[in-house]
Amino acid sequence: HFIRALMLNIMANEYLWSSFTPQALLSAHDSVAQKDYSPVLPPLPDDLPEDEEAMRIVCLVKNKQPLGATIKKDEKTGEIFIARVIHGGLADRSGLLYPGDKLVEVNGEPVEGLEPVQVIQILIHSQGTILFKVIPNSPQPPTSQATLYMRAMVDYNPLQDPSIPCPDAGMAFSKGDLLQIVDQRDVQWWQARLLPNTTDCAGLVPSPSHFKSKKREFWWSQSYQAHTCIKSSALFIFKGEEEGAFEEKSADAVFDGLIAVCVAGFRYSLRLWRRRAPRKRRQSCQSCNPNSCHSASTSPYEEVLNYQRNRSEPPRLIVLLGPSGVGVNELRRRLIKINPNTFQGPIPYTTRLPRSGEVNGREYHFITKELFEYLMVNHKFIEYGEHKRHLYGTCFDSIKDVLDSGKTCIIDIEPHCIHAVRTKKLKPYIIFVKPPSLEHMKLTRTDAKFIANSYFKTSFRDEDFEKIEEAARIMEAQYSQFFDCVIVNDRLQDTCMDLFAAIQHAQEGATVDTSQLDQLR
Numbered sequence: 001h002f003i004r005a006l007m008l009n010i011m012a013n014e015y016l017w018s019s020f021t022p023q024a025l026l027s028a029h030d031s032v033a034q035k036d037y038s039p040v041l042p043p044l045p046d047d048l049p050e051d052e053e054a055m056r057i058v059c060l061v062k063n064k065q066p067l068g069a070t071i072k073k074d075e076k077t078g079e080i081f082i083a084r085v086i087h088g089g090l091a092d093r094s095g096l097l098y099p100g101d102k103l104v105e106v107n108g109e110p111v112e113g114l115e116p117v118q119v120i121q122i123l124i125h126s127q128g129t130i131l132f133k134v135i136p137n138s139p140q141p142p143t144s145q146a147t148l149y150m151r152a153m154v155d156y157n158p159l160q161d162p163s164i165p166c167p168d169a170g171m172a173f174s175k176g177d178l179l180q181i182v183d184q185r186d187v188q189w190w191q192a193r194l195l196p197n198t199t200d201c202a203g204l205v206p207s208p209s210h211f212k213s214k215k216r217e218f219w220w221s222q223s224y225q226a227h228t229c230i231k232s233s234a235l236f237i238f239k240g241e242e243e244g245a246f247e248e249k250s251a252d253a254v255f256d257g258l259i260a261v262c263v264a265g266f267r268y269s270l271r272l273w274r275r276r277a278p279r280k281r282r283q284s285c286q287s288c289n290p291n292s293c294h295s296a297s298t299s300p301y302e303e304v305l306n307y308q309r310n311r312s313e314p315p316r317l318i319v320l321l322g323p324s325g326v327g328v329n330e331l332r333r334r335l336i337k338i339n340p341n342t343f344q345g346p347i348p349y350t351t352r353l354p355r356s357g358e359v360n361g362r363e364y365h366f367i368t369k370e371l372f373e374y375l376m377v378n379h380k381f382i383e384y385g386e387h388k389r390h391l392y393g394t395c396f397d398s399i400k401d402v403l404d405s406g407k408t409c410i411i412d413i414e415p416h417c418i419h420a421v422r423t424k425k426l427k428p429y430i431i432f433v434k435p436p437s438l439e440h441m442k443l444t445r446t447d448a449k450f451i452a453n454s455y456f457k458t459s460f461r462d463e464d465f466e467k468i469e470e471a472a473r474i475m476e477a478q479y480s481q482f483f484d485c486v487i488v489n490d491r492l493q494d495t496c497m498d499l500f501a502a503i504q505h506a507q508e509g510a511t512v513d514t515s516q517l518d519q520l521r
C-alpha cells in the first residue's frame with residue numbers, strides 16, 4: 001500500500017465548484033501547509049484492509065488557493081476520476097493528484113454511485129480538513145515541455161463557450177494579451193497563464209486545433225479580417241476635381257512648418273488620399289508578399305518571443321497609427337525634428353520629375369514609371385498611390401536604408417498596411433495613438449488645424465472630434481491585437497515624452513540619449 005498524507009489548508013467559501021456539467025470542476029482552494037498546521041489534524045486511518053487496492057490518501061486543510069483539478073465520471077462504469085490537473089494549482093504543486101486517479105472517498109464518504117456534482121457538494125460543505133482517498137493512476141512519465149509564448153489574436157470568454165469541458169477552469173483573454181502556454185498535452189485544450197502574472201494558477205484555453213474544429217461557434221468574437229490583396233492596377237487616384245487644392249510642396253511647407261527630408265510630399269499626398277471617402281479610394285497593399293503574410297492567418301494565437309535586441313542589430317521599425325487627425329503626423333514630426341540624429345522617416349519614391357532645389361535621394365527617390373511599376377508588382381512598397389498622374393510610394397528599401405544607418409525609422413501607416421510591415425526583419429513596434437476623451441480633445445485642440453475633406457486646413461469642430469473618437473474605436477476593435485503599445489495623445493508634450501519612452505523601451509539595448517527628453521517639451 002502506498003499511502004501519503006499531506007496537510008493542506010482549504011477555505012470552503014473559496015471553492016470554484018460552480019460547474020454542474022457532467023465533467024464538473026473539482027477545484028478547491030487550498031495550499032500545502034509547509035510549516036504550521038492549524039488546526040491539528042486527525043491521525044491517518046490505520047485500519048486499512050490488507051486486500052485493498054493500492055491507495056493514496058491525501059489530507060487537505062482549507063485555505064484560499066485553488067486545488068486546480070477537474071473531475072469527470074466514466075459513463076460506462078460510473079467511476080469518478082480526476083480529469084485534469086491545472087498547472088500551478090495545489091494539486092499540481094503537491095504532486096499528489098494526477099489525471100486518471102480514481103476517486104474512492106471524500107471525507108470518508110464513498111463516491112461510488114455519486115454524480116460529480118454531489119462530490120462537489122461534499123467538498124463545499126466540508127469544514128476544516130478534507131480527506132481524499134484515491135486509487136492512483138499508473139505512474140505517468142514526467143513531461144518536459146517547452147513553454148511557449150503567444151499573443152492572442154481574438155477575445156475569448158470561457159463562460160460563453162459551450163464546448164469547454166469546465167468553464168470555471170477556463171481563462172478569459174482579450175486580443176493582444178500575452179499568454180504563457182504551460183501545457184499543450186491535450187490537443188484541444190491548452191493550459192495557459194496570462195502574462196505578466198506567471199505565478200497564478202493556469203487556466204484552460206482552446207488550442208489552435210480546437211479553434212479550427214470549432215471556428216463556427218459563437219464565442220470567438222472574431223473581428224479580425226484577413227487582408228485582401230489587390231492587383232497592381234488598383235491604385236488610389238486623385239481625379240480632376242480634387243486636383244489643385246494645394247501645390248504639393250507648398251502644402252507640406254504650410255502644414256509642417258518645415259520642408260525636411262523626413263516629411264516629403266508623398267506623406268502629404270497620402271494624407272490627401274486618406275481624406276477621401278473609403279468607398280471612393282481603393283487601397284493599395286503589400287500583404288501578398290510572402291515575407292509578410294505569416295501573420296495574416298486566422299489563427300487565434302501568434303507565437304511571440306521575448307525580444308532582447310543585440311546591439312549589432314539594426315533598430316526596430318517604429319510604426320505609428322491612429323485615426324486621422326489624432327496627431328500621428330505631429331508626433332512623428334516632433335520626434336524627428338528634435339532628434340534628427342536618432343529618428344528618421346523613409347524617403348519616398350515618386351515618378352514625378354524633381355523640382356528646383358530637390359535632390360534625388362533627399363526629398364524623394366525619383367524613378368521612372370516602369371521602374372515604379374516593377375517595384376510595385378514585386379511587392380516592394382508598403383503603400384503606394386497616384387496623385388496628379390504621378391506615382392508615389394513608401395518602399396521597404398527606404399526603411400532599410402534608415403535602419404542600416406543605425407537610426408530609428410519612424411513611419412505612420414494606415415492600419416490595413418500592418419501586415420505588410422510585420423516581418424521578422426523589421427520587427428516593427430506598433431504604437432496606436434489614441435485620442436483622449438471628447439472633453440479633452442476640445443480643451444487641447446483649440447489652436448489645432450487639420451486637413452478636412454476639402455483638403456484645406458481648418459479648425460476642429462465638435463463633429464470632427466466625434467469622428468476621431470469613433471474612428472479610433474473601430475480601429476482598436478479591429479486591430480488592437482497588433483498593438484504593442486497604446487499612447488493617448490492628450491497633452492502634446494506629455495505624449496511626446498510617453499512616445500519617446502515607449503520607443504526607448506522598444507529599442508531596449510539601443511543607445512537612445514535620454515538627455516534629449518527635455519527637448520521634447
Ligand SMILES: Nc1ncnc2c1ncn2[C@@H]1O[C@H](COP(=O)(O)OP(=O)(O)OP(=O)(O)O)[C@@H](O)[C@H]1O
Pocket residue numbers: 271274322323324325326327328329330331444445446447448449450451489490491492493495
Ligand atoms: N495633443 C495635441 N494637442 C493639441 N494639438 C494637437 C495634439 N496632437 C496633434 N495636434 C494638432 O492637431 C492637428 C492634427 O494633427 P496631425 O496632422 O498630426 O494629425 P494626423 O493624425 O497626422 O492626421 P492625418 O494623418 O490625417 O493628417 C495639428 O494641428 C496638430 O498640431
